[in-house]
Amino acid sequence: MHCHNKLLGRDNDDKMGFTVTPVRPSGSAHFVGSANNLPAERGASIRLALGIGNLKILLYNPDNGITQNFMPHLWMFLLQALTPADHEVVLIDGNTRPMSDVELVQFVIDEGIGLVGIGAMTRMIAKAYRVADSLRAAGIPVVMGGPHVTEVPDEALGRNGGARHADALALGEADETWPLIVADAARGQLKETYTATDALGQDSKPTLQDYPAIPWDSLDLQQFNRIPGFVRPIMHRLGYPWETFHIIPIESGRGCPYGCEFCTVTGFFGDTIRFRSNQSVVNEMLSLKQRARDTKGQVAVFFVDDNFGINVKRTKSLLRDIIAAGAELSWVGQISANLLRDEELLDLIAASGGRWIFIGMESLDPANLASVNKGFNKPEEYTGVLQALARRHVYAITSFIFGLDHDTPGVAERTLAQLREWPPVLPVFGQITPFPATPLYARLESEGRLTRPQHWLEFAPFQMAHTPLRITVPEVQDEVRYAWTNSYSPAATERALDSIANEPAAYKISHLASRLFFRGIYFPPKGAWQWLKLIAENRRSLWSVVRDSFTRWHGSPDRGRTQDCDRSSGSAGKSELDEANCTRADRGVLGVSGEPEIGGEA
Numbered sequence: 153m154h155c156h157n158k159l160l161g162r163d164n165d166d167k168m169g170f171t172v173t174p175v176r177p178s179g180s181a182h183f184v185g186s187a188n189n190l191p192a193e194r195g196a197s198i199r200l201a202l203g204i205g206n207l208k209i210l211l212y213n214p215d216n217g218i219t220q221n222f223m224p225h226l227w228m229f230l231l232q233a234l235t236p237a238d239h240e241v242v243l244i245d246g247n248t249r250p251m252s253d254v255e256l257v258q259f260v261i262d263e264g265i266g267l268v269g270i271g272a273m274t275r276m277i278a279k280a281y282r283v284a285d286s287l288r289a290a291g292i293p294v295v296m297g298g299p300h301v302t303e304v305p306d307e308a309l310g311r312n313g314g315a316r317h318a319d320a321l322a323l324g325e326a327d328e329t330w331p332l333i334v335a336d337a338a339r340g341q342l343k344e345t346y347t348a349t350d351a352l353g354q355d356s357k358p359t360l361q362d363y364p365a366i367p368w369d370s371l372d373l374q375q376f377n378r379i380p381g382f383v384r385p386i387m388h389r390l391g392y393p394w395e396t397f398h399i400i401p402i403e404s405g406r407g408c409p410y411g412c413e414f415c416t417v418t419g420f421f422g423d424t425i426r427f428r429s430n431q432s433v434v435n436e437m438l439s440l441k442q443r444a445r446d447t448k449g450q451v452a453v454f455f456v457d458d459n460f461g462i463n464v465k466r467t468k469s470l471l472r473d474i475i476a477a478g479a480e481l482s483w484v485g486q487i488s489a490n491l492l493r494d495e496e497l498l499d500l501i502a503a504s505g506g507r508w509i510f511i512g513m514e515s516l517d518p519a520n521l522a523s524v525n526k527g528f529n530k531p532e533e534y535t536g537v538l539q540a541l542a543r544r545h546v547y548a549i550t551s552f553i554f555g556l557d558h559d560t561p562g563v564a565e566r567t568l569a570q571l572r573e574w575p576p577v578l579p580v581f582g583q584i585t586p587f588p589a590t591p592l593y594a595r596l597e598s599e600g601r602l603t604r605p606q607h608w609l610e611f612a613p614f615q616m617a618h619t620p621l622r623i624t625v626p627e628v629q630d631e632v633r634y635a636w637t638n639s640y641s642p643a644a645t646e647r648a649l650d651s652i653a654n655e656p657a658a659y660k661i662s663h664l665a666s667r668l669f670f671r672g673i674y675f676p677p678k679g680a681w682q683w684l685k686l687i688a689e690n691r692r693s694l695w696s697v698v699r700d701s702f703t704r705w706h707g708s709p710d711r712g713r714t715q716d717c718d719r720s721s722g723s724a725g726k727s728e729l730d731e732a733n734c735t736r737a738d739r740g741v742l743g744v745s746g747e748p749e750i751g752g753e754a
C-alpha cells in the first residue's frame with residue numbers, strides 16, 4: 153500500500169519529506185460547505201475539537217468549453233485511491249457532467265464539500281481559474297495541481313500581478329503530497345505550495361513500486377460511459393447487448409529521457425523512467441475485465457505512458473505477463489516509431505490486445521525533427537513500421553505538427569501524399585504550440601517570436617501563438633484545415649475501408665467509428681442535425697460496413713489475416729503468440745474508437 157498513513161502522522165512543519173510554504177492570508181472568509189457555514193479555519197478547528205477530522209472532497213476536471221474528452225483523467229482516480237479512508241471523495245469531469253460555475257458552486261455547497269481539488273492542462277487553465285475563482289468567492293478552499301500550475305505557479309497564486317486563483321498548489325507529482333494536503337485542509341491549515349522532496353531537500357518522485365490499487369471494479373463510472381442511451385436498444389437489436397463502453401487510463405510508468413523541445417514531459421516527470429510492477433498493472437487489468445463481465449460492458453485501456461515502449465525489454469515482459477494472466481483487453485498506447493522496429497514487440501502488442509498505437513511522427517522533414525530535438529524519429533522508417541503493425545491488425549494514430557521552423561506552404565499536401573501510401577491510419581494534425589516551461593517556449597521567447605505569450609489565458613483551438621519562420625500564421629492554419637478536411641472526407645474514409653476490404657468486419661467497424669470520431673477533433677459535430685449530415689455523407693462507407701457485418705463477418709478467405717495466421721511467428725518464435733493473434737482476428741474484437749480530442753507524445 154501507499155505510504156499515506158505514515159504521512160498523515162507527520163508534523164506539518166516536518167521538512168523531511170515535503171517543502172511547504174505557508175498560505176498568505178487570502179482576505180476572503182472561507183466556509184466549509186453549508187453544513188455548518190463557518191469560516192474554514194474556525195469550521196475546521198471546531199470539527200477537529202469535536203474529533204470530526206473527515207472532509208468531503210470534490211476532485212474536478214474542467215473542460216475548456218470547446219473541446220471534449222473521450223476518457224476520464226487518471227489523476228482523479230489516483231488521488232481518490234490515495235485519499236485516507238476517513239475522507240469522502242466525489243469526482244466530476246466537466247467534459248461529461250457540464251455545469252455552469254454557479255451550478256458547481258451550488259453543488260459544492262449542497263453536498264457539504266470542504267475542499268475542491270482542480271487539475272488542468274494548459275488548455276483548460278482559463279476555465280479552471282474561473283471555476284476556482286467562483287468557488288473561492290463562495291468561501292470554499294481550492295487546491296490546484298497538474299502540469300500547468302506546476303509550470304507557472306506564480307500565475308495561480310497571483311504572484312505575477314494578476315488575481316490569485318488557488319489557496320494551495322500541489323507542484324509536480326502529488327502521489328506523496330496529496331494525503332498531507334488533505335490532512336492540512338481538514339485542519340484548516342493549507343500551505344501555499346506542496347512539493348515532494350527527499351531528505352536532502354531535492355525534488356523526489358514516487359518510485360511507483362507501491363502504486364495504489366484503483367478499485368475499478370466498484371467505482372461509479374456512469375458519467376464516463378461512451379454508449380449513449382439511445383444507441384443501446386439499436387445495439388441490442390444488432391446482437392451487441394453492451395450496456396457500457398469505457399476507455400480507462402492506466403499508467404505503467406512515468407518519465408521520458410528524450411527531451412523533445414516542445415514537450416513538458418521530461419521537465420515534469422523527469423528523464424529517469426520509473427515503472428510499476430508488472431503484477432500491479434496485470435491486477436488492474438484483471439479487475440477491469442471482471443467489471444466488464446459483471447456489467448455486460450466493454451472496456452478498453454489507454455496506456456497513458458508517454459512512451460510505452462521506452463524500455464523494450466520491460467514492455468515485452470509486461471505484455472507477456474498480461475497474456476499469461478489472461479488479462480488481455482483492447483488497448484491503445486503511445487510508442488515512438490524508433491522503438492517499433494522490434495518484430496517480437498509487435499507480436500506481443502498484437503497478442504495482448506493492442507489495437508491502435510499513437511505515434512508522434514510530428515513531421516516528414518528530418519530538418520524539422522532535428523530542430524525540435526526529435527532527430528531520433530526517422531521518416532524513412534515510418535512506412536515499414538506501419539506495414540509491420542498493419543500485418544498484425546494493429547493500426548496507428550499518427551500525429552503531425554505544422555508550423556515547425558522548416559515548414560513551407562504545401563506541407564499538408566506533401567504529408568497527405570505520403571499518408572496515401574500507408575496502410576490506413578488515423579492522422580491528427582496541430583500547430584506547434586509553445587507550452588510554458590518547455591525549451592521551445594524559452595527559445596521562442598529569447599528570439600522574440602512569441603505573439604501570445606500567455607496564449608492559455610485566451611484559449612483558442614488550432615491557433616498559433618508565435619511567428620513561424622518560413623510560412624505565415626494564417627498559412628499554417630490553412631495547412632492544418634486542409635489536412636483535416638482531406639484526411640476525413642467521405643472519399644478518404646472510403647479509401648481507408650477499401651484498403652482493408654478483405655479484413656474481418658470488426659476491423660472495418662473500428663476504423664469507421666474511429667474515423668468519424670477523430671474527424672470531430674477538428675470539426676466537432678454540434679447537435680443531431682450535424683450528426684445526421686455526417687452520416688448521410690458517409691452513407692456508402694456505413695452501408696459497406698453494415699453489409700459486411702451480415703455477410704462477411706470473417707472477411708474474405710484470401711485476406712491478409714489468413715496469411716498472418718499461417719506465417720511463422722517472426723522473431724518471437726512463440727506459436728502461442730500467433731495463435732492469440734489469429735484468434736483475436738477471428739473473434740473480430742472491436743478496437744477503441746475515440747471522440748474529439750486525442751493528443752499525446754511519444
Ligand code: B12
Nearest residue numbers: 223226227269270271273274297298322325326327416751
Ligand atoms: C492521456 C493524455 C491525454 C489524453 C486526455 C487526457 C486524459 N483523459 O487522460 C488525450 C490523449 C486525449 C490527450 C490530449 C491532449 N493532450 Co495530453 N496527455 C496525456 C498524458 C499522456 C497522460 C496524462 C496522465 O494521465 N498522466 C498520468 C497522471 C497520473 O499524471 P498527471 O495527470 O500529471 O497527474 C499527476 C500530477 O500532475 C498531479 N495532479 C494532476 N492534477 C491534479 C489536481 C490536483 C488537485 C492535485 C492535488 C494534483 C494533481 O497528481 C497526479 C499524480 O502525481 C500526458 C502526459 C503525461 N505523462 O502526463 C499528456 C499531456 C497532459 N497532454 C498534453 C497535451 C498538450 C495534450 C493536447 C493539447 C495535445 C494536442 N495537441 O491535442 C490534447 C488536449 C486535450 C484536451 N482535452 O484538451 C500535455 C499538457 C502540457 C500542458 N502544460 O498542459 C501533456 C503533459 C503531454 C506533453 N506533451 O507535454 N492527452
Ligand code: SF4
Nearest residue numbers: 408412415458753754
Ligand atoms: S514527445 Fe514523447 S518522446 Fe518526446 S520527450 Fe515528450 S514524451 Fe518523450
